[in-house]
Structures are given as C-alpha cells and as structure tokens.
Amino acid sequence: MTHGPGEVVVTGVGLAVPGAGTPEALLRRTARPVTGPAPEPFDTAARIGRRGHRYKDRATRLALCAALEALRNAGLIPSDGEEVTVPGDTMGVVASSNLGNLDTACLTAAAIAERSAVDLSPMSLPNASSNVIASWVAIRHGLRGPNLMLCNGATSGLDAVHWGATLVAAGRVRRAVVIGVETHNAVVEDLLGRSAGELLDGAAALVVEGGRWAEARGARAAAALGPYERRAGLTGCVEALLPDGAAPGVWFTPERYAEGPAGAAPVPGAVPRYDVTGAVGRASGALGVLQCAAAVGWLARAGAGAGAGADPDAGAGADPKAGAGADPDAGAGSAAFAVGRGAAPDPVPASRQALITSGDDTADAVAGLLLRPAPDRHDPHPARAPLISMECSR
C-alpha cells in the first residue's frame, strides 16, 4: 500500500523525561516503580553537552534534547552530527509550551523593581520572547522552514501536532519536528499554585512527515495521523472523532481525568485508559506531544502482536475486563466512516486506533486526535515522488 497524497505519518519520536526512555515506558501509571527512589531530573548535558547552552533556559535545553532524539530516530541526522541531511527549508519546527519562559519574564520584572534595568544581564534577552524554544531547535539543526510556537493552554501540545501536520499537508514543508516541553521553577510553582513534585520537567518530540516523503527516503513510519478536532467539551470532541460511539483501541485521557459514574464517560468503559501525567507529572503544553509519543508506544506494542489486551496494566481504573476490550468488532463498522472534515473513508478499524484527548470541560476547549498504525509498505518500488512546485523554485 502506498501513501495517499495527503497522508501524514510519524517517523521519529524523542523523549527527555525523567524515568522514561522510550515511548512504551510512558505506558506506566505511577510516577516511579513501587520500590526504589524517584528518578533524577533529566540530565540535558548528558545528551546535548554543556557547551553553548549556558544562557539557554531549562525548557529550551529539554526541548533540544527531545528534538535531537526524534531527528535521530527519524534518520534525519547522522549519528555523529546535528545538521539535518535533508534540505533545511523542507523542514519546519512547531514547539509548544505554556510555562517555558515565565521565569525569565517574572524574575526580570522583579529585578527591575529591586534595582534597575541597567543591572540586567543582556544574555536574558532571547529568553524574554516566548518563541525562544522553537528558534533554538531551528538554529541547532538548520531547519529553515516555518517555525511555530504554540502557547495555547491545556490543548497546546496536541494543537502543535495538528499544525505540524497542517504545514505538511499544505505543502509548506515535507516534514516538521513537533516538540512539547514544560518545566517547573519557583515562578511556575507559585503562579500555578502547585509543588514541583506535581509538575513535569521534561519534553517530548515527534517528527511528522508527508507519507510519500518518508517513503521516498526509505524512512519507517511508526504511526499515521488521523483526524483532529477542537471542540467545546470532551464529549463533543470524542463524538466528532468517533461518530456513533465507535470504541478506540486505547484512550489517552485528559490530564487527571476523573471518571464519572458508569456510562458518563464519552468512551466505552471497556477501552483501556492512560493518563500519561500520572507517570511524568502535570504536563500543560507538553501533554499532547507526550500522549502522541505514548500512543506510538502503544501502537508498537499492539503491532508486535501483544495488543493492548496483553498489557498487564491496561484498563486499570476502568472495567477490569478491559484487557479483552479489543473486541475485534467493536465499532469497526462505523469506524469506517470515522472521518474528520473532508477526509476519505477510513480503512483502519477504530479498535486499532489510539484516541488522544487534551483539555477537559473546564478548559477553553478540548482537542482530540486519532493516531493509527502506519500503512504497510508493500510496494517495493514506490513511484518517484514528484517535487512539489514550491521546491522547484529554490
């Protein structure tokens, strides 16, 4: 099977999260193993070194770590280098963070009130701009396509994945690295009214790529992006993605989603649920990207034959029989038409798809996305992908 013209796939995943080195490790339900100490904070120097990073804020360093791993995982940078091996203007950056530079803004304002602007360090200037994270990722890897920074509240990470896919679908770029990152510090803890232990200090990154472009360079797709919706509430969002109550194979719930009385949840009780923030802390603008990374782990596990049903953790907190929840017929019929705006009928049954939702009914909106197994590559001689017209001009 070859990729449709508009298909966008995930070709790389990278994490910079304490205690979770792989996407599958995000499929945990507690912050740490039952025994043993809490994981150490993620050591950015171990991955990206110390040189050249002195004046970058913590969120930027974490983002660089996750982006580096995702690019390497996608085969877009050599094992010994950092510059991408594809033309820099064929690749964009979309970063998401709500809290990343709050400390620079607030500490600088306080320092001015205590003394004066003359005493500030000029090296803080870049960090006063919220897009510093996306900028540094572009500089580090030579990514000259569109460079977006989402600061969009609870849904921001999932929105960022959507915009990465939109850049690809619109032909602006062939691929984009999408990063979600948050950190904690005195300013963040104070403004959120939460302790450090409750909050994520980490980053996740995905490479999203046009299916045909991935295929043209022989890259393996770990997942395919399905439709995305942003709606007023959780129920409306899920219904838009999965009409007629089709049951997904797994549900990545909003942060700290509290299951209401039986039948109140918009997803059947038999579907296993994961709240990735249980393992890594409240994730704010990083959540959606972390969820996608975790969903890639779930798809890999399902694809390896184990399926969600073999997951000993699956369904904890939901129906105890949820492990068997991958009812092969569940919703498959209606899922064939589980489409977003203008999408083609969907050949992948809902039960093989991961439903991801960020934001809850108290947020300004709920964003949802379906992540699916990547199509098998059967054609040994994929047609040479034509250059899009834009690139002919360069």
Add this chain to the structure above:
Amino acid sequence: MSQLVTGAGAVASVGEGVDEVFRALCAGTSGLGELRGFDRERYRTRHAYEIDDRPAPGTDLPGRATDWLLRAVGEAAAQAGLGEDLSEVPVLIGTGLRELRSAELAWRDGTPFDIGRLHFGTALRTRFGAVRTHTFSGACSASLYALALAADLLTTGAEDTVVVAGVDTLTESMYGLLDRVNSEPPDRVRPFDRDRRGVLMGDGAAAVVLRREESGAETRALGRVRAVSMNCDASHVTAPDPQGIARAVHEAQWRAGVKPGDIDLVLLHGTGTQLNDAAEAAAIAEVFGREVSGPLMTAIKCMTGHTSGGSGLLSLIVALESLASGRVPPTLGLAEPLPGAEAFRFVREEAREGGDLRVAQIDAFGFGGVNAVAIVERAGR
C-alpha cells in the same frame, strides 16, 4: 490561490478602530509618550507608544492586551457580517508576549490573574463562543504567520472563513532588556534613518476576517491576500539574517505570482534598530534589484511603536486602506536614509497621494529569525 479580507479591526496608541487609526497615521499622528505604566526611574529609556487606558499614571492592570484583542476581533467580525458568534470559526492569534505582562504583575506584585489566561482562548470563548482558537507566540512576525496558516486552511479547503488577529502590550522584562542592550536610549522610532537609535515598544491589536474567494463576495471585500510566506533564518536567536529575509520576500512574491516591478507599495517592518533596518534594506535591495525605486515605501512603527506580534497585521490593514484610498502614511523621523536605502522611494514627512496603487507587500520579522511576508491586492471596484 487568493483570499478575501472581509473585515478588519484595529486598536493602537494612535486610535481605536481601523478608520481612526488610518486617519491618524495619514495625519502623521504619533502615539509616542513618556512611559505610563512602569516606574520611569528604573530605565534609561523613558518613552513608548502606549494605549492610555490605565486608571492612573504609574499603575498597571492585568488583561489589557486581551481587552484590545477582543475589541479588534469584534470590529472585524462585525464588518464581515459574522456578528458575535464565532463558535464555528477558527480564530488564529499571533502574539509576541501573550499576557506575560499580567504574569509579571501577578508574580511580582500579587495582582490577581488567572494563569489560564496567558493565552487568549478563554477570553475569546467567553465573548464570542469561539472554541477553535490558537494562540501562536511567534515574536514579531506572529500575526503574519497566523495569516499564512489561515490562508493555508482556506486553500486546502479545510475552512471557508478564518479570523486572524495579533496583539501585544509592553512587558517590563522585554522593555527592560531592550533598554539594557541599547547603547543609547531611543526617544522615538526612526525607521531606516541613518541616525536611528533603536526600537521602542507599542501597544496594539489588529484583526481581519479572511474568506475563501467566491463569486459575489468581492464587492464588499476590503482587499485580497494573494500569498504569505513564512520561514526561519536558523542562524541567530536575536539578530536578523538578510539572506533569510530575502528568501521570505522572494517566496511571497513567487507564491503570489508577482514580480518586484508589480509591487506598488511596501509596508516595511522598519523597527528603527541598527541591525534590523540594515538587514531589511539589504534584502529588499537584493530582491527588487533595479526595481527598488519603483514602489512607495513606508514604515508605520514611527507612529505606532513596535507592536510586536500584532505589528504585521496592523501594517497589512494599513496597506489595504492605502490601496483602497490611494493615501500612504509617512515614515516620520526619516531625515536621511541609511546606506543602501538611498534609492528607496520612502514616503516622508506627510501622507502622500499614491495614485493608482494595486499591489502591496508587507514585511514582518521577529526574534529567532522568523520571517513572514504578505502580498495583498486591492479589491476590484
């Protein structure tokens, strides 16, 4: 493929509403004033282009940027006939600094502020029922970036109508850090002048309604967006790269299917800093070549200050008004153009009747090397 602008809204230091803002700019009115909301004793720089809506001098309130954004979006939506219901319409907001000013006040002074309102989705939902809202924090090109994304949503057929907006207010952190790095504090913004001393920030918001082109809709349109480019220098975290800017200008013209000789008017980014204006001049000179003396050029930050993420869209609205009216606001404070811009046809000192203006280019560049350039066209008459 082009899109129609069917509504516009603006709030700035020089006025409220598109008509008032454009009239003020054409009259050479500047929003320059002494710092209103910060303690002046803490800075060498003492001026900015602020909206004078605080309760008393030296005091500050949270949520001012949000208020202006809602007013600009309201004006644009009303003009486009959308009314107050944006529940089905995507709203893309470009901002440099979000509500970081409110966060500064909350953390330092204990001013009550809901941190969930750092982005603008909650306020837009409350006022307009909007849920498909996206706050992009893309430095000083953010609102033109948002325009590019909106154009893509219309081009791919995903949407029929998108609201695009931009907004920013001064943060003390950004104002203070700019003060720290300026060698000599500027007392006004003098784009492209040999003796320019740097940038001063300004308050403001701008919004447009973008619609897919359809027959019959053009008669009431304010103008047409032909294309918007967006790229990234990927070279320096604050300094601009003339090559990256030139690529963005060239790509916008290529996407729009126009040549430099087709451009009648350029709204320059023109921040009045040494580096930015020199880089922009070099890029314009390179792309326009022998045509560089053709289009009229102006830069409105001399009167509005640098309205950061909202500045690109404010310039775009001014460009559409200029195309419609033939009047082009002046670049105040431009006595002698910087080296390399001597051949540019700047509009100076007072507004100029430009005659038959059809196509305009709008530049916006930001920290991190994020560049966006729009090409717009006068609506048919």
